[in-house]
Amino acid sequence: MKILIIGTYMPRKCGIATFTHDLFQSIEDITNEVEIIAISDGTESTYPPEVVNTINRNDKSDYLKAADWINKQNYDCCILQHEFGIFGGDAGNFILDLVLRMNIPLITNLHTILQEPSKDELDVIQKLSALSDKITVMTQRGIEMLKKVYKIDSDKLELIPHGVPNFKISRENAKARLGLEGKKVMLSFGLLGRSKGYEVAIKACSKIRDEEFVYIIVGATHPNVLKEEGDTYKNSLIHAAAELKLSGKVFFVDHFVSDELLQIYLKACDIYVTPYPNINQMSSGTLSFALGAGAAVLSTPYWYAKDLLANDRGRLFDFNDSDGLANIINELLENPVIMRKYMNNAEEFGKSMSWQNVGKSHLKLISKIIQPKNKIQDFKSLNMNIKFLNPGKSNNLISS
Numbered sequence: 001m002k003i004l005i006i007g008t009y010m011p012r013k014c015g016i017a018t019f020t021h022d023l024f025q026s027i028e029d030i031t032n033e034v035e036i037i038a039i040s041d042g043t044e045s046t047y048p049p050e051v052v053n054t055i056n057r058n059d060k061s062d063y064l065k066a067a068d069w070i071n072k073q074n075y076d077c078c079i080l081q082h083e084f085g086i087f088g089g090d091a092g093n094f095i096l097d098l099v100l101r102m103n104i105p106l107i108t109n110l111h112t113i114l115q116e117p118s119k120d121e122l123d124v125i126q127k128l129s130a131l132s133d134k135i136t137v138m139t140q141r142g143i144e145m146l147k148k149v150y151k152i153d154s155d156k157l158e159l160i161p162h163g164v165p166n167f168k169i170s171r172e173n174a175k176a177r178l179g180l181e182g183k184k185v186m187l188s189f190g191l192l193g194r195s196k197g198y199e200v201a202i203k204a205c206s207k208i209r210d211e212e213f214v215y216i217i218v219g220a221t222h223p224n225v226l227k228e229e230g231d232t233y234k235n236s237l238i239h240a241a242a243e244l245k246l247s248g249k250v251f252f253v254d255h256f257v258s259d260e261l262l263q264i265y266l267k268a269c270d271i272y273v274t275p276y277p278n279i280n281q282m283s284s285g286t287l288s289f290a291l292g293a294g295a296a297v298l299s300t301p302y303w304y305a306k307d308l309l310a311n312d313r314g315r316l317f318d319f320n321d322s323d324g325l326a327n328i329i330n331e332l333l334e335n336p337v338i339m340r341k342y343m344n345n346a347e348e349f350g351k352s353m354s355w356q357n358v359g360k361s362h363l364k365l366i367s368k369i370i371q372p373k374n375k376i377q378d379f380k381s382l383n384m385n386i387k388f389l390n391p392g393k394s395n396n397l398i399s400s
Contacts, residue, residue, distance in 0.1 A: 026359025164292030
């Protein structure tokens with residue numbers, strides 16, 4: 001099959017770009033040719049060879065040109081990564097111009113599903129759904145919200161989880177690589193911004209009793225945040241750690257780490273925490289990766305976390321509750337059996353979310369979409385031929 005993926009892409013430093021790259025790798029093989037159209041905001045340097053075209057985020061005409069180009073390339077299917085902020089227009093509605101003009105089967109993967117969308121946001125998702133052959137989401141909660149809030153038919157919806165890497169290094173070796181032997185490591189990673197809630201986790205660190213405990217925050221300031229306010233948020237976190245006298249306990253890895261190094265950090269951690277303050281978050285690659293790494297995962301109860309950490313796969317604490325987080329950390333560090341239970345449950349569940357399995361799910365869905373499309377196309381061709389041979393007679397075989 002010849003497959004097109006549309007989304008932001010490496011070297012862009014954002015979660016969607018990472019996801020698009022991982023999806024590309026998971027479905028590309030000797031039987032599938034996979035290419036990328038990258039949505040660009042102008043910050044990217046040279047793209048890798050799989051990127052065959054680009055769209056200037058804020059140039060509406062670029063979306064139309066891209067659609068015309070796509071229609072000439074003989075693709076079997078397109079997978080669109082949707083996040084409101086990566087496209088131009090009101091609520092990112094420029095992408096609708098491309099989709100409306102494109103004439104190949106479309107799967108749209110929704111990364112954000114809002115419980116209370118604005119009129120424009122609701123309009124974009126409903127129109128995008130109508131123009132898509134399938135909508136994929138990463139949790140069952142997402143499916144229920146799309147049916148209830150956006151009135152999308154359940155037949156359009158497909159659950160495919162967020163993929164996680166295949167970790168090839170042991171926890172002991174990972175700690176040794178990072179010089180963390182003997183340490184009880186808690187980790188967070190992701191581009192820094194005020195939506196992360198890391199200040200809550202730092203405050204909790206001041207209440208941890210284990211002398212070997214350390215907390216590592218991996219990630220530079222998000223490029224969009226850097227444009228607007230510089231490193232103000234990161235500096236506030238450093239200041240908070242200093243005020244709480246956490247020198248030697250809290251560390252910052254202030255750069256965008258490679259996939260290989262990220263896997264080492266994830267395997268080195270005993271506890272992973274996402275203290276996000278926003279209940280509406282519908283997906284989190286970081287949380288998914290931590291499960292795959294077999295960490296004891298702690299999180300605020302945003303929607304994705306509540307789904308992913310059910311059935312003792314992790315623990316939840318209230319939003320902005322540093323005391324509640326500290327109590328859970330102390331409990332786990334002082335009760336290795338309980339800690340091991342969460343780690344084992346996370347790792348076992350994470351296997352079902354490997355990128356290899358997620359890639360297979362996407363390919364299976366594409367095959368299911370393509371086959372009926374081909375049959376309908378054959379009928380339409382036959383119908384047109386009959387009309388041509390018998391002008392003036394009604395010979396419709398199917399409704400078009």
